[in-house]
Amino acid sequence: AKAAGRGVHRFYSADMLAGARDRQQLEGDLRAALPAGEFNLCYQPVVRTVDAVVIGYEALIRWRHPVRGLVSPADFIPVAEECGLIGAIGEWVLRTACNEAARWPRDVRVAVNVSPVQFANPQLPGIVASALARSGLAPDRLELEITEGVFLKGSDSSDRMFAALKGLGVRLALDDFGTGYSSLGYLRTAPFDKIKIDQSFVRGAAQPGNRNAAIIRAIVMLADTLGMETTAEGVEIQDEIELVRSLGCSHIQGYVYGRPAPAAEVAAALGIDGRA
Numbered sequence: 001a002k003a004a005g006r007g008v009h010r011f012y013s014a015d016m017l018a019g020a021r022d023r024q025q026l027e028g029d030l031r032a033a034l035p036a037g038e039f040n041l042c043y044q045p046v047v048r049t050v051d052a053v054v055i056g057y058e059a060l061i062r063w064r065h066p067v068r069g070l071v072s073p074a075d076f077i078p079v080a081e082e083c084g085l086i087g088a089i090g091e092w093v094l095r096t097a098c099n100e101a102a103r104w105p106r107d108v109r110v111a112v113n114v115s116p117v118q119f120a121n122p123q124l125p126g127i128v129a130s131a132l133a134r135s136g137l138a139p140d141r142l143e144l145e146i147t148e149g150v151f152l153k154g155s156d157s158s159d160r161m162f163a164a165l166k167g168l169g170v171r172l173a174l175d176d177f178g179t180g181y182s183s184l185g186y187l188r189t190a191p192f193d194k195i196k197i198d199q200s201f202v203r204g205a206a207q208p209g210n211r212n213a214a215i216i217r218a219i220v221m222l223a224d225t226l227g228m229e230t231t232a233e234g235v236e237i238q239d240e241i242e243l244v245r246s247l248g249c250s251h252i253q254g255y256v257y258g259r260p261a262p263a264a265e266v267a268a269a270l271g272i273d274g275r276a
């Protein structure tokens with residue numbers, strides 16, 4: 001069970017996904033996965049740069065296919081978004097993450113990824129409110145991670161969604177910053193508490209002459225000015241810790257501090273009983 005959260009196999013290759021029959025099979029398997037209990041969440045620590053204290057965990061979904069083994073979310077989340085399953089899967093993720101995090105110490109947060117498809121659903125604030133109420137998790141312990149993809153849709157509805165979510169008292173993070181449609185305009189009004197700097201900027205940044213460091217520095221300055229925190233993602237080595245610390249990132253996430261691990265392991269690390 002210990003290995004469950006670790007290696008994720010990309011069994012469905014790009015070639016396979018291109019084939020209509022395999023794609024249909026994947027959709028069918030995905031439809032069955034939720035009722036069959038094939039999903040679970042792993043949690044990766046997020047550390048405060050100044051003192052390396054774990055201030056929270058990001059919930060990351062895992063699918064254990066009965067035949068194919070672990071399937072990467074990078075492979076099945078896009079399919080779930082296209083075939084209308086992301087709503088049910090996303091709701092399960094929210095409920096499960098809130099329930100599990102409610103047992104953690106009060107100063108430990110949980111971050112949950114929210115697909116742009118979920119974000120476009122006017123029922124999302126109600127779903128979040130219900131997950132909080134049922135679990136008893138304080139709203140400010142829940143952080144929703146949203147990608148730039150949400151800004152593709154009309155900005156009027158996204159403004160209303162941001163206001164409704166902030167009205168619940170949850171925190172909002174802008175995920176994978178710099179990789180998407182990167183218009184800076186939305187930073188003017190969208191009420192983010194945090195910018196997550198994508199791991200593609202961290203990769204290689206500690207090597208001399210690498211331009212990624214300059215980009216990270218600029219993102220941190222922008223975030224600081226706007227009163228937002230910054231998490232450097234995908235930090236793998238000590239040199240990268242030191243670099244992003246010197247560039248002023250307030251938080252660090254990556255294999256160097258911990259890989260995604262099942263809830264029971266996180267509970268043990270937090271010194272509590274993993275069982276409810």
Ligand code: C2E
Binds near residue numbers: 008254
């Ligand atoms: P993400 O939100 O950017 O999550 C971070 C990904 O980077 C995770 O991959 C994590 O395991 C990986 N990672 C963390 N630290 C390191 C590191 O130091 N080095 C490297 N090379 N990788 C690192 P994972 O778990 O395979 O998830 C992939 C993506 O799938 C996520 O990217 C997110 O976009 C999506 N995803 C995962 N869980 C959910 C979910 O519950 N809901 C939705 N909508 N999307 C999810």
Ligand code: CA
Binds near residue numbers: 058145175
């Ligand atoms: Ca994320």
Ligand code: CA
Binds near residue numbers: 175176196198233
């Ligand atoms: Ca990310």
Ligand code: CA
Binds near residue numbers: 176
């Ligand atoms: Ca990503």
